[in-house]
Amino acid sequence: MSPIQTLIRQHHAGHAVGLPSVCCANPQVLQAAMEVALAHGTPLLVEATSNQVDQFGGYTGMTPADYIGYVRDLARSTGLPQEQLILGGDHLGPNTWQHLAPEPAMANARALIDAYVRAGFHKIHLDCSMACAGDPLPLPDAIVAERSADLAQIAEQAALDANLPPPVYVIGTEVPIPGGEASLAGGLQVTRPDAADATLAAHAIAFAARGLHDAWQRVVALVVQPGVDFDHSTVHHYAAAQAAPLSAFIAEHPGLVFEAHSTDYQSERALHALVRDHFAILKVGPAATNALREACFALAAIEAALVPVERRSHLAEVLERCMLEQPRHWQKHYAGTPDQLRMLRKFALSDRSRYYWGEPAVAQALQRLNENLEGRDLPLPLISQYLPEQVESVLEGTLPARAADLARHKVGLVLARYVRACHANAAEAVC
Template structure:
């Protein structure tokens, strides 16, 4: 597939022609988030880019237990169930490289990374983020840009060969050396350094040289974006918001480069005006992940509070927040190296941190059972308007207006819908009309499923 035939490349070419258009990437595997994302894409008439992260989905299953073909089939099942047109669904792989095997020697880590890339591409993932920015065991730290580029080119060669052998469209690529930490920073106390234009120029040139081999020349023409740090990030409790003036030189730099746009990671919790500004400033690919599952957690905790108030005494409650916290305490591997503090501080972080490490636990059997129990209880005992007003005021207004059913799944998806809709409005062509439509009937599709 030539770059011009790629739906993402076509969209980004329109951006480079001066259209205020971009694409948002939903980096999540949770069913409720993906269903909400499909409703958002339908409502705003956008492509839906769903990306799986290397530690989430890999050739061994990742923390979701899914391999790339299984994740593809899962996304397609949801699309068919939701009536979402599969031709508007694009799958991507995020942070594909030795990320999950950093503690192993580089040769071993890169061998796994090659298998990872092959598995993703063979499964039909079209947008490939080549991320070799991390040091492996025995590597210098930080890793020299030349090594990052050489390893990325190595993985691109695997991707090209895999797509060709499988008879699949050739992938599009994202490169970069200054890649923010997946899932947010541990702390913003030391501040955020915006990538300097000279560093961005060096990254592009070193990668161009690494892709200079004849067999990689076509792949270089399909490099659509570069990851840089525009000055946006978040840690457990704070958000570093976008400052256009701080990123002005970086935006000016990319205007002089053919074809390439910037991909902005860690845009979670940015204000909607900031998302619009990022797209205007050529950060035309916006990544969102923890903010979507944070909204999911908010919805589930709100429903658990309603359940606690609503159900008759003696009724068996789900106790979802307690079940989730107990599971996190018994299996701390996903948060204990990220959170610090006394017992009360850790409890608050486990539940409410912006980094949302509890997102790793929704698939645990006990937690999944508690969610199902909660949903079942509230189907048998529908939330009253007063309790919805207390705990889910945005959803209450939609229910009262007759645009949203007071049904648990619809309430959950509407909460996530609201967060993802900010990204769609920032990226969609018809933004003014889309915003008006959102204000008047955002949840029609959700309530009429």
């Protein structure tokens, strides 16, 4: 049985357990996540999204096999046992090819699923909720389910051919926009139980029509909107009362839990409540990369206090210049005056800057920052000024006053909230 299925059984047996999902490709964020998993002795689910990683390289330049090797190498270097690591694929379907007609878009999606499963991704989110060119709007549940079953059939055969354990599946159509909404001004609509029931029924019919009875038993979660999301500057926090009917619905399906997307920036209390209410898989991404950006900007401020101007990295300025020269990752998402856009590029909670850390100029600035601060314990007054969350651990001697350690610790504080929410009995440990 899959470790995810085992966890879901424990959840429905009355244990308040869940599973955080770190959706990221940044090495420092992933290392921080691995250190948190090691400290708490919990499994780590890492997921690649369909636009990050695909058979053509995605925006990271990595194929699914590349990404698997990359994450496993990071785990080895961090000391995380491979059996503690679970790999998943998020939003797998025709998402990247919505501009194409359904058949060529789905042909690409089939190749995508095949590549993910053969590479060793175990948790597969089948997301065919987006309309392709010429599709009816809104896309009916029956079409979404049929396309998802089509991809599940590819996944089953790929796992068999590669002699790998069969994957577990996540289905669902009510998915918040990856990376947060452009605006929450219109509010959020919690998924209705009858809509969730219709999604399950349509997928059950589509899987049965293809003879995928065993695969259907490995559908572990349904993606819904529990009433959590964030935009560039605000967060819509979980309200348990509004989601109570939805929670009661899934309690009647003991093999299933809900998967909650865009849980970034939720309070730890809200995360505990989500797990309690059967939203047991919690996706996080921009909150972790934003914490890393905050750490890097703080380290750049420390650098400015210690290093002559001609030797500094000028990280924030380099990042801003790169985002202006290559606006494709933020231009459709941010709006406002020039001053408002400048603030959004630097500080928005949606953190579109995360797409630029791999750009040569930004990577070079980060390398210069690290070289300028490497090999020295940073002065405690400067840590207190710019990274105050880290001071206590530095004073206790459990955290080195070194740039890379401080940055990972800041990210780890974010991710540790998810681990504690998903494993209430996890041993308290310093990140």
